[in-house]
Amino acid sequence: MDDLLVMLRAGLPAEAVLTDPDVTASYANDMASFCDAGTPAVVVLPRDVEQVRHVMRTASALGVPVVPQGARTGLSGAANASDGCIVLSLIRMDRILEVNAADRIAVVEPGVVNADLSRAVGERGLYYPPDPSSWETCTIGGNIGTASGGLCCVKYGVTAEYVLGLDVVLADGRLLSTGRRTAKGVAGYDLTRLFVGSEGSLGIVVKAVLGLRPKPPRQLVLAAEFDSVAAACDAVVRIMEGGHTPSMLELMDRTTVHAVNAMANMGLPETTEALLLCAFDTPDPASDLAAVGALCEQAGATTVVPADDESESELLLQARRLSLPALEAVRGVTMIDDVCVPRTRLAEMLNGTAAIADKYDLTIGVVAHAGDGNTHPTVCFDANDPDESRRARESFDEIMALGLDLGGTITGEHGVGVLKKDWLARELGPVALELHRGIKQTFDPQGILNPGKLF
Known part of the structure; x- marks a missing residue:
């Protein structure tokens, strides 16, 4: 511990080392x-x-584990400390270095x-689409680490x-640059994609070049009860089969x-069994919403209400963004699953x-x-209820098993972390898991980067 602090302080300002x-x-x-966390030696x-x-x-010199962190809004334990580790918090590296409208x-x-x-590029008439529910607090580094998504994924990815x-700092301190600033490029293996979703297990992201889009028109939202x-999921299938591209569904x-x-x-209407929110940010969103509204009615919607203006639309979006905090308030704690299945199996999943x-006997x-x-x-x-906590954990596992049985994946955007390690092995299989471990060994031969996560 003494050697660690002496060496860290030799290259860092005093206020950067917390003990x-x-x-x-x-x-x-x-x-x-349900994710264990250790006691860090230093932050x-x-x-x-x-x-x-x-x-x-x-x-690297001392063989001390390092756990990189952003805002710690993650939901899989990927940012949890391990005993004796260096917690490497990147929240003070918070500069927007460049916004280039032409490129x-x-x-x-x-x-x-x-x-x-999002606000900074919006001022330049541009748009950064990924918008996780925690977008007001989560960081770009954390988003990259977990390959996060958001409400707009259906249209924008x-x-x-x-x-x-x-730019990535490797386990031994070398600086690696991957990818490009150009609109396209296929030189070499795609190391950039390898780091996205790696949860800090291969290197520390210190700079990112991010693609932007032109800022779209304001979206209008439709609510269908x-x-x-099954009827709501049928409407989803009809909408996607019909070739529609909503900005949110x-x-x-x-x-x-x-x-x-x-x-x-x-x-919100409490008599409904399922509420579907559909949005378009097209030049004529009212026309698109009308077409989707008709499909919802064909699927059995009891009520279809398109928003008249942006304020009504924002109210519906706020209701959606409040979903997870509201569910947490039901019993005080939540365990949030993140299972993605083919759209055609959505009703079976729900x-x-x-x-x-x-x-x-749980609220889910x-x-x-x-x-x-x-x-x-x-x-x-x-x-605080041991039996209820046990049932919660068992139900969580059954939900993940259900998702895999339906041809899905254990995580669409939250990552694996500590929470889903065992399930990742089940989804990948032994051959893929062996290759994952080989990649980890190449980038981090000492195993000091975010140990105990993923696999």
């Missing part, structure tokens, strides 16, 4: 439930690339908050599709609707989840990025 146990303990974990908050390189050279790129440091970037190039989940089940009303008095909730609300089949079954439980 107070009460302070370091506050950096021990992210927002995931380091660098402000530039050379300071990060110094940390990694020190860690449609932004160059940013990892600690830039997603919403801050996820973080990986906007990361053009990276259904008396069954979200589903809230009855449990979620009730939770949002209880928390925020939103006035109905199967409801059966699991009945089996374990489901909110979904329905347009891309990404469901968030959210188990509500009392963490």
Whole structure:
């Protein structure tokens, strides 16, 4: 410990090295439930690339594990500390270095908050689409680490599709540049994509070149009520089969609707079994919403209400963004699943989840990025009740097994972290897992980067 602190302080300002146990303990974990966290030896908050390189050279020389962190809004334990580690918090590296309208790129440091970037490029008539629910607080580095998504994925895709190039500090302190600033390029293996979603296990992202789009028109939202989940999911299939490209296509089940009303008095229809929200940011969104509204009615919607203006649309979007906080308020703690299935199996996923909730006598609300089949079954439980906590964990595992049985994946955007390690092995299989471990060995032969995560 003494050697570690002496070496760290030799290349870092005093205020960048935190050792107070009460302070370091506050950096021990992210927002995931049921994920063990260790006690960090020290927390380091660098402000530039050379300071990060110094940390990694020190860690490599001493064989000390390093856990990179952003805003710790993650939901899989990927940012949880391990015993005796260096927590490397990148939140002070928060500069937007460049916004280039002609090349449609932004160059940013990892600690830039997603919403801050969106606003900055918006002032230039540009748009950075990935918008996780925690976009007001989560950082670009964390988004890259977990390959996060958001409400707009159905039209615009996820973080990986906007990361053009990276500067990465490797485990031994070397600086690697990957990717490009150009609109296209296929020189060599795509190392950029390899780092996206690697959860800090291969290197520390210290700069990112991000693709941008022209700023779209303001979107209008339609709300459709259904008396069954099956009817709502049928509407989703009809919309996508019809060739429509909504900017958002979200589903809230009855449990979620009730939770949002209880928390925020939103006035959502509590008689509905499923509420579908569809948005378009096209030049004529009213026409697109009318076409989708007709498809919803054909699928059995009991009520279809298109928003008249942007303020009504924003109210519906706010209801959707409140879903997870509202479900957390039901029992005090939630365990949020992140299972993505083919759109055609969406109804089976939601109905199967409801059966699991009945089996374990638990409240499980489901909110979904329905347009891309990404469901968030959210188990509500009392963490102070051992039996309820046990049932919550068992139900979580059954939900993930259901997703795999339906041809899906254990995570669409939250990552693996600690929470889903065993399930990743099941999804990948032994051959793919062996190759993953071989890649990890190549980039991190000492195994010091975010140990105990992924596999």
